[in-house]
Amino acid sequence: MNAARKRPAALRRIALDTRPLRIPAYRRLLAGQGSSYIGTMLTGVAVPVQMYSLSHSSLYVGLTGMAGFLPIIAFGLYGGAVADRVDRRLLYLWSSLVTWVTTLALLGQTLLDVRSEGLILALVAVQAASFAVASSARGAIIPGIVPAELVAAANTLNFTAGNLGEVLGPLIAGALVGLPHGFAYAYGADALLFTLSLYSTFRLPSLTAAGQDASWRGGMRSVLDGLRFIRTSPVVMMSFAVDIAAMVLAMPRALFPQAVALRFHGGIGLLYSSIAIGSVVAGLFSGWIGRVRRQGVALTCAVACWAAAIALAGLTRDLATAVALLALAGAADLVSAVYRQTILQTYAPDEMRGRMQGVFTVVVAGGPRLGDLRAGAMAATTGLGLAWTGSATLCLVLVLVTASCVRPFWHYTVREQDHEEKVPAAV
Template structure:
């Protein structure tokens, strides 16, 4: 094995970047993901600042879930029956427009949580149609043996953006306010619009279909009935995300457990950035994913590690709550500040471990779907995949928001992690064909 092969086995495989269209989309994504993550941070922080309620922050998950499910499934069908480039152009324009509306409501000082949630739901509808088309075109750009590497590269960008967005946005909300964050997102989205404009036409390759409707969506769901491995890849991810994603509790944890300000602050920024930080580091050292053959077993192990990381984070938050959340985290703060800093670092480390495990799980699950499905149904299956990936955390927002109000944010987080571990092990036992799934590399 030469030096280049050894490096490829450790660091990210960059062969997909040799394709100019993939490279252009990937570079544009570096810019737009940062802006998108500023909005991801700003929306829950603004809701909490208006209502001071984690339950209302969790309600944002419900406002996102409905359009994500409906338009995610329908968007997958559209991607199979229409030019994927055209869909990306239309939906990217819609994302720019809704991001501009978010800037407007913040700049105008509306402070009406229902207006904010309504714009957010509209934005998620555009996003839901955009993502299945984007994922479905990847196998048209790069060869099959490069799909794990291409997915890992895309996820690494997402994770790095999800680090920079929370760190910058969370820290600057008290200084610059919400309008600046929404404005940056609006401008940065123009980079993706430019990259999509440079794509070649991407018409469907199968036989033409008379119309796109409910029957077309159901055909994609029926396809899953006979592909247990693909179906289980969705089930285990739902288990991981619904029970193990406590982000709706981060504003309350930062404010109540670690003594941060009501809106934003360093504790909130670190908590929001922790999972993406782990995912980004996992992506940098993702060269090994291209050589894994037992992909089903690898997914199960990764989700177990995810759950254990969430358990550790919940335990650290509970300890911080007992230490007294009213103590501030300032370096020259009162007695108790040092202990809270230690517990915050522990919580961030555990969340980072979970993020690294989630990156590996997502890379394998995405590759399974892209390799096993033909181009004629790939868009619809990517629609289902998208609904699961983004819908699971939205359900988690609602459940964790309610559970946090009853159990407290630390215990709700810890219990969720335990349920992840138990749930994925039970699923693996009930469907051994999933853990036995392998590909030849």
């Protein structure tokens, strides 16, 4: 009988922590985000496929990625600064409206058969800018509606929902774009799903950053204040540095087509979905994450596990083994993402959280793009093995050595005094 009681208790300790769902405001936020994640992936697949169908050129497909890169940097940083000055709910709502209108414009150019590569690139740039602002505001909202001790659990739920969208969205998009008028179906479904996100955002409470005063400096000076805070905070700086290393040195995504052609002879869909699948599975068994106190060490170990699994996947010639190792890497990525986000949201003061989330958006969205560029350039000059396993191994060594040498980060521990901000569950 005692053993039977212990099993459910042990399961609760490792299962996904759903306590943040008791908070109505967070529940609405997650529901809206969950639907928008799937819609975003629908457009994320439809745009490059439509671009290739119009141009018959991989160069234009690559330009769709680069079209969003600079807007993400500029609007991610400045949007974060604005989020520290205005009502974050309104900023999130208006930037989400821009994203929604841009999706409708993508739908319109498809229905009208405009067939303009330049128009699609322009719309991608606008959508990337609004996404960057919305992401900066959204990340700063979570600590305002969730008690500090549940921030890690809330982030885990967010990332799990996002990874589930990364699995379901491409599968749905793949089915839709193969139909007659399939691009219109994909964009239309994205617009419909995003409507749910707009409604949930509208229902959020007003959320203005604490600590505002007349000395707040707008424009680039405010952005520079945020960057200066990072430079003088080793804990925050290292949380960004390890993520940049992981994405730039150990992201193998751009190598999948070549690996399929030379090694696996099929299975491209499995390779592209394997990391997200691993993250989803890890999210379902993530109840332990919020109980870890040494978050600097935990983040380092998660990134090291990511790099090691990626390096091993680059050595195998068996597709099933590669998929399993990439899924393991995805599980580690989920853990590292939760700790990165949680450190930012709890370490930075509330009046600085928008700017920290702006930098986080730039790193998370820009890092993989730079990683794709690095991997592709290395593979073309040094070969697949060095571009995949060699670079991931370098990442592993670099992260372990650097993180262990930065003592404030390595010894960073979540303390009760870091959890002073409490928010009623009935928000």
